[in-house]
Amino acid sequence: xxxxxxxxxxxxxxxxxxxxxxxxxxxxxxxxxxxxxxxxxxxxxxxxxxxxxxxxxxxxxxxxxxxxxxxxxxxxxxxxxxxxxxxxxxxxxxxxxxxxxxxxxxxxxxxxxxxxxxxxxxxxxxxxxxxxxxxxxxxxxxxxxxxxxxxxxxxxxxxxxxxxxxxxxxxxxxxxxxxxxxxxxxxxxxxxxxxxxxxxxxxxxxxxxxxxxxxxxxxxxxxxxxxxxxxxxxxxxxxxxxxxxxxxxxxxxxxxxxxxxxxxxxxxxxxxxxxxxxxxxxxxxxxxxxxxxxxxxxxxxxxxxxxxxxxxxxxxxxxxxxxxxxxxxxxxxxxxxxxxxxxxxxxxxxxxxxxxxxxxxxxxxxxxxxxxxxxxxxxxxx
Numbered sequence: 001x002x003x004x005x006x007x008x009x010x011x012x013x014x015x016x017x018x019x020x021x022x023x024x025x026x027x028x029x030x031x032x033x034x035x036x037x038x039x040x041x042x043x044x045x046x047x048x049x050x051x052x053x054x055x056x057x058x059x060x061x062x063x064x065x066x067x068x069x070x071x072x073x074x075x076x077x078x079x080x081x082x083x084x085x086x087x088x089x090x091x092x093x094x095x096x097x098x099x100x101x102x103x104x105x106x107x108x109x110x111x112x113x114x115x116x117x118x119x120x121x122x123x124x125x126x127x128x129x130x131x132x133x134x135x136x137x138x139x140x141x142x143x144x145x146x147x148x149x150x151x152x153x154x155x156x157x158x159x160x161x162x163x164x165x166x167x168x169x170x171x172x173x174x175x176x177x178x179x180x181x182x183x184x185x186x187x188x189x190x191x192x193x194x195x196x197x198x199x200x201x202x203x204x205x206x207x208x209x210x211x212x213x214x215x216x217x218x219x220x221x222x223x224x225x226x227x228x229x230x231x232x233x234x235x236x237x238x239x240x241x242x243x244x245x246x247x248x249x250x251x252x253x254x255x256x257x258x259x260x261x262x263x264x265x266x267x268x269x270x271x272x273x274x275x276x277x278x279x280x281x282x283x284x285x286x287x288x289x290x291x292x293x294x295x296x297x298x299x300x301x302x303x304x305x306x307x308x309x310x311x312x313x314x315x316x317x318x319x320x321x322x323x324x325x326x327x328x329x330x331x332x333x334x335x336x337x338x339x340x341x342x343x344x345x346x347x348x349x350x351x352x353x354x355x356x357x358x359x360x361x362x363x364x365x366x367x368x369x370x371x372x373x374x375x376x377x378x379x380x381x382x
Contacts (some may be wrong), residue, residue: 027352145295169351177285187218
């Protein structure tokens with residue numbers, strides 16, 4: 001029988017969790033699963049993609065996790081679960097872990113899964129406490145890298161039996177290598193495409209670039225993204241005297257043209273799970289340099305698919321950049337190996353198969369329910 005499953009995220013616009021939810025919903029085997037999607041905000045291009053793929057989409061009208069609108073959304077969710085006989089609920093981000101997972105359990109959905117796609121120290125203390133409580137409510141917690149599995153088990157005391165691994169997937173039809181033309185006039189472009197947030201530590205990248213610029217005056221630095229740190233980063237660029245050699249561009253929906261313009265992609269994060277931006281860059285044929293934190297070492301194999309450096313180590317990052325700027329052949333060799341690895345091991349099809357396998361591993365709980373029960377109706381609003 002086909003199992004009706006409901007995937008939940010706060011919104012369906014830009015964002016790694018939103019993209020992975022969309023691709024999983026589209027990629028699940030329709031002979032085994034009937035995917036549905038629920039969110040607080042049903043606008044955005046991911047919503048358009050889901051509708052085009054024929055995936056039912058329901059908007060839950062919660063303005064926040066507090067207040068009357070949350071009660072309205074909770075009642076509507078209960079009605080949807082009952083009407084469509086949803087057998088498995090999977091929440092993909094923190095807001096839905098806190099909202100959707102407890103409600104799915106309250107409405108007696110047979111299987112409830114949550115997700116952890118970032119380190120929890122990035123979550124405020126009270127929210128982190130609540131997430132620990134949801135770990136005790138769900139049947140499983142899906143993570144996107146082994147580093148997060150360790151984090152949950154060792155730091156959050158999540159029972160190891162609950163934690164399941166499913167790597168993110170990349171669309172090879174969108175993210176693929178192109179021919180790069182580097183001349184003495186244009187030089188090598190070092191860059192990053194990511195949200196400009198504190199944990200990305202992009203100041204280390206600017207300082208490292210300033211150290212190598214004297215020996216490589218034709219090199220360029222490109223930062224593509226939006227976020228709270230942009231004004232401070234622009235001030236730092238001016239203070240370092242980088243001038244026209246450093247360029248800032250806002251976040252865009254289609255990042256592939258920028259990735260195809262970058263020769264050396266640098267992700268200097270202080271905290272990182274499995275970075276979609278790093279995966280996309282590697283798939284597009286960039287030579288990858290990343291801090292040795294979180295899931296980065298699961299993507300970048302030193303000396304084979306890129307280089308790693310200690311997080312926050314400006315001198316170490318500068319040494320990596322010098323080596324790659326001085327050795328075009330090494331740069332191209334590692335970039336080609338990275339693109340091949342992502343295409344082979346981190347495809348959308350592989351991610352959908354793995355998530356489907358996780359769902360199937362819980363399917364016995366659905367099949368063995370006797371007699372079949374109907375989900376309870378949503379309680380009335382008072």
